[in-house]
Amino acid sequence: MNNFVFENGTKIxxxxxxxxxxGAEVGKYTRKVLLVYGGKSCKLNGSYKKARxxxxxxxxxxxxxxxxxxxxxxxxxxxxxxxxxxxxxxxxVALGGGSVIxxxxxxxxxxxxxxxxxxxxxxxxxxxxxxxxxxxxxxxxTGSEMNSGAVITNDETNEKFDYACQYMQPxxxxxxxxxxxxxxxxxxxxxxxxxxxxxxxxxxxxxxGSFIQDKFAEGLLKTCIKYGPIAxxxxxxxxxxxxxxxxxxxxxxxxxxxxxxxxxxVHPIEHPVSGFYDITHGxxxxxxxxxxxxxxxxxxxxxxxxxxxxxxxxxxxxxxxxDIANKGxxxxxxxxxxxxxxxxxxxxxxxxxxxxxxxxxVYSRTQFKGGFAELSINDIVCIYKLSY
Amino acid sequence: MNNFVFENGTKIxxxxxxxxxxGAEVGKYTRKVLLVYGGKSCKLNGSYKKARxxxxxxxxxxxxxxxxxxxxxxxxxxxxxxxxxxxxxxxxVALGGGSVIxxxxxxxxxxxxxxxxxxxxxxxxxxxxxxxxxxxxxxxxTGSEMNSGAVITNDETNEKFDYACQYMQPxxxxxxxxxxxxxxxxxxxxxxxxxxxxxxxxxxxxxxGSFIQDKFAEGLLKTCIKYGPIAxxxxxxxxxxxxxxxxxxxxxxxxxxxxxxxxxxVHPIEHPVSGFYDITHGxxxxxxxxxxxxxxxxxxxxxxxxxxxxxxxxxxxxxxxxDIANKGxxxxxxxxxxxxxxxxxxxxxxxxxxxxxxxxxVYSRTQFKGGFAELSINDIVCIYKLSY
Numbered sequence: 001m002n003n004f005v006f007e008n009g010t011k012i013x014x015x016x017x018x019x020x021x022x023g024a025e026v027g028k029y030t031r032k033v034l035l036v037y038g039g040k041s042c043k044l045n046g047s048y049k050k051a052r053x054x055x056x057x058x059x060x061x062x063x064x065x066x067x068x069x070x071x072x073x074x075x076x077x078x079x080x081x082x083x084x085x086x087x088x089x090x091x092x093v094a095l096g097g098g099s100v101i102x103x104x105x106x107x108x109x110x111x112x113x114x115x116x117x118x119x120x121x122x123x124x125x126x127x128x129x130x131x132x133x134x135x136x137x138x139x140x141x142t143g144s145e146m147n148s149g150a151v152i153t154n155d156e157t158n159e160k161f162d163y164a165c166q167y168m169q170p171x172x173x174x175x176x177x178x179x180x181x182x183x184x185x186x187x188x189x190x191x192x193x194x195x196x197x198x199x200x201x202x203x204x205x206x207x208x209g210s211f212i213q214d215k216f217a218e219g220l221l222k223t224c225i226k227y228g229p230i231a232x233x234x235x236x237x238x239x240x241x242x243x244x245x246x247x248x249x250x251x252x253x254x255x256x257x258x259x260x261x262x263x264x265x266v267h268p269i270e271h272p273v274s275g276f277y278d279i280t281h282g283x284x285x286x287x288x289x290x291x292x293x294x295x296x297x298x299x300x301x302x303x304x305x306x307x308x309x310x311x312x313x314x315x316x317x318x319x320x321x322x323d324i325a326n327k328g329x330x331x332x333x334x335x336x337x338x339x340x341x342x343x344x345x346x347x348x349x350x351x352x353x354x355x356x357x358x359x360x361x362v363y364s365r366t367q368f369k370g371g372f373a374e375l376s377i378n379d380i381v382c383i384y385k386l387s388y
Numbered sequence: 389m390n391n392f393v394f395e396n397g398t399k400i401x402x403x404x405x406x407x408x409x410x411g412a413e414v415g416k417y418t419r420k421v422l423l424v425y426g427g428k429s430c431k432l433n434g435s436y437k438k439a440r441x442x443x444x445x446x447x448x449x450x451x452x453x454x455x456x457x458x459x460x461x462x463x464x465x466x467x468x469x470x471x472x473x474x475x476x477x478x479x480x481v482a483l484g485g486g487s488v489i490x491x492x493x494x495x496x497x498x499x500x501x502x503x504x505x506x507x508x509x510x511x512x513x514x515x516x517x518x519x520x521x522x523x524x525x526x527x528x529x530t531g532s533e534m535n536s537g538a539v540i541t542n543d544e545t546n547e548k549f550d551y552a553c554q555y556m557q558p559x560x561x562x563x564x565x566x567x568x569x570x571x572x573x574x575x576x577x578x579x580x581x582x583x584x585x586x587x588x589x590x591x592x593x594x595x596x597g598s599f600i601q602d603k604f605a606e607g608l609l610k611t612c613i614k615y616g617p618i619a620x621x622x623x624x625x626x627x628x629x630x631x632x633x634x635x636x637x638x639x640x641x642x643x644x645x646x647x648x649x650x651x652x653x654v655h656p657i658e659h660p661v662s663g664f665y666d667i668t669h670g671x672x673x674x675x676x677x678x679x680x681x682x683x684x685x686x687x688x689x690x691x692x693x694x695x696x697x698x699x700x701x702x703x704x705x706x707x708x709x710x711d712i713a714n715k716g717x718x719x720x721x722x723x724x725x726x727x728x729x730x731x732x733x734x735x736x737x738x739x740x741x742x743x744x745x746x747x748x749x750v751y752s753r754t755q756f757k758g759g760f761a762e763l764s765i766n767d768i769v770c771i772y773k774l775s776y
């Protein structure tokens with residue numbers, strides 16, 4: 001187990017009707033907020049009405065920013081920052097899934113930043129303060145509700161960058177699983193794949209002796225495997241929705257990486273894909289993950305993939321580590337397919353003419369290592385092709 | 389899954405030599421601390437020297453309270469409170485295991501309380517403030533390093549009471565597994581039993597649909613089952629010591645009870661035993677737990693015990709739930725015995741003449757329900773007799 005620092009100060013209200021506590025929690029910080037959301041889904045699932053009601057009951061003035069889209073853009077951030085500065089708001093409330101929350105986080109820091117928000121994404125560590133952040137989660141997927149990270153797209157350059165800083169850790173997040181009951185089958189499946197990918201990015205690494213982290217990761221993967229299909233078949237199943245929602249937070253709140261931090265692999269490879277083609281992030285991950293694993297699997301790391309096969313997919317312990325490992329990867333691919341997710345990028349209407357450009361972007365931004373294996377730009381092109 | 393609020397603000401520094409950060413962290417709050425410890429073990433394992441060095445390097449004045457004993461007494465608390473008030477210290481640093489940490493937590497609140505510290509233990513919710521708390525952990529057991537609770541004994545009345553409040557949540561805890569390498573076999577075994585008991589108290593409950601919490605609990609139990617014996621056979625095994633240490637914190641930091649809170653059973657039954665006989669808490673738990681489970685096991689709750697047997701002890705899935713459940717309880721008893729812990733209270737030199745008095749004390753303090761089963765005073769006497 002590696003040395004680590006773990007700290008996660010986000011307070012979680014979890015369960016039915018917990019949003020009634022929003023106003024009281026926000027009221028500890030301010031009397032004027034920016035409420036950020038996407039489209040009509042938050043009006044259909046009841047979260048918009050409940051959040052506004054609780055804020056109004058506590059006499060909190062609400063400025064709104066709506067229309068935040070999936071793969072949120074720096075344009076939305078700029079609009080939100082402008083509203084914060086013009087109106088002197090004292091906190092931001094995100095109402096939605098990871099895209100809305102990520103956008104809101106960058107707005108929170110941008111509102112305290114003297115200059116264009118894209119600049120502190122480019123010049124890391126330049127953010128020095130942020131407005132308090134509150135989230136009302138309506139989609140189980142990114143885990144952004146309980147961490148300090150965000151992913152944002154520059155809609156002028158198609159660059160999709162991630163950023164994290166302490167000022168982006170939400171003060172309080174409200175997780176009511178009933179808000180996710182109206183999430184479409186497609187988004188439920190993609191969200192489940194996203195949660196699983198976050199867990200697997202942290203599970204597959206070369207750190208030895210972090211048994212607890214392995215058991216927690218395997219437990220979260222089993223949670224997704226058990227409840228993803230139930231949520232698809234029976235969207236109003238509270239047990240399924242609540243387990244998926246809490247899994248999304250626990251997958252990426254620092255718990256799995258504490259003592260077991262390792263460079264991520266599939267997310268950096270996926271980001272240019274959804275950056276260029278505006279596909280659903282979780283669906284992109286589902287297409288790429290099994291093929292990335294097949295590409296990097298070798299005799300040296302086979303035992304790790306075998307652990308995964310045995311402990312997550314209950315593959316029978318027969319044959320070599322390589323045999324078992326391959327069966328585990330196949331089981332993962334089949335599981336994604338059973339959720340209705342595409343095994344191929346072409347099914348997501350991704351073209352095959354930008355692989356070089358996308359592979360170069362993986363390297364241009366991040367100090368990419370490739371997880372288990374050192375990967376060249378050409379290797380990444382091969383993984384795109386395998387997944388195409 | 390039940391509704392819940394989860395919040396845990398303790399910052400954890402984990403790993404080799406992390407205590408070098410103590411001075412910098414304390415320095416954010418004060419320039420004068422009370423350093424609380426037990427006997428000579430912290431001088432033998434190096435933690436005392438390293439903690440003092442880091443504090444001194446940051447110019448922090450140190451007042452000392454030493455001699456805190458296992459099952460810490462209100463007398464030690466009073467002594468610490470007096471030192472805090474007389475010297476105007478701005479923070480408290482606990483250096484030791486759960487006993488020292490618990491004592492320090494009550495001192496922290498007592499130092500800000502106008503009256504005798506025993507009073508706010510009796511009149512709950514009367515604490516309104518506390519000094520910032522820092523812990524340097526030297527024993528993997530109680531989990532006190534990452535929660536807001538404490539257990540304290542009134543050495544005049546033999547009452548052993550638990551108390552929790554927000555002011556007793558440590559600001560920062562330093563977990564260096566190497567400090568636990570010199571812990572005796574007996575304390576290592578008892579600590580492992582204590583961690584397991586904390587997990588099982590939360591695992592065995594009647595809350596449905598909290599699958600994640602179950603998987604995390606089973607993972608922590610498997611951690612103890614894997615690494616307890618390794619730590620006994622090879623005390624300097626870092627992998628074993630680090631997994632046990634992190635397990636102690638995760639077992640009782642709110643994660644397992646979030647969504648799955650249920651009244652504890654074995655701890656309330658054990659507290660009068662160690663209150664009267666000053667035995668090692670974890671050893672008392674090891675003697676009582678299997679017998680408590682046998683006493684409450686019935687057709688209605690057998691499936692829960694069967695889950696435990698199958699998922700924690702890998703009992704073969706053959707026979708009825710009752711059969712499997714009993715095999716699981718037997719496996720637990722055998723595991724404790726394999727660590728060198730007594731299966732019977734008499735082996736801990738506990739007498740058999742105070743069972744009635746002890747059973748009455750279980751009820752006098754807590755709103756005791758008995759976990760799975762409503763238990764009368766006579767039932768508790770029976771459990772003591774079964775365990776004797």
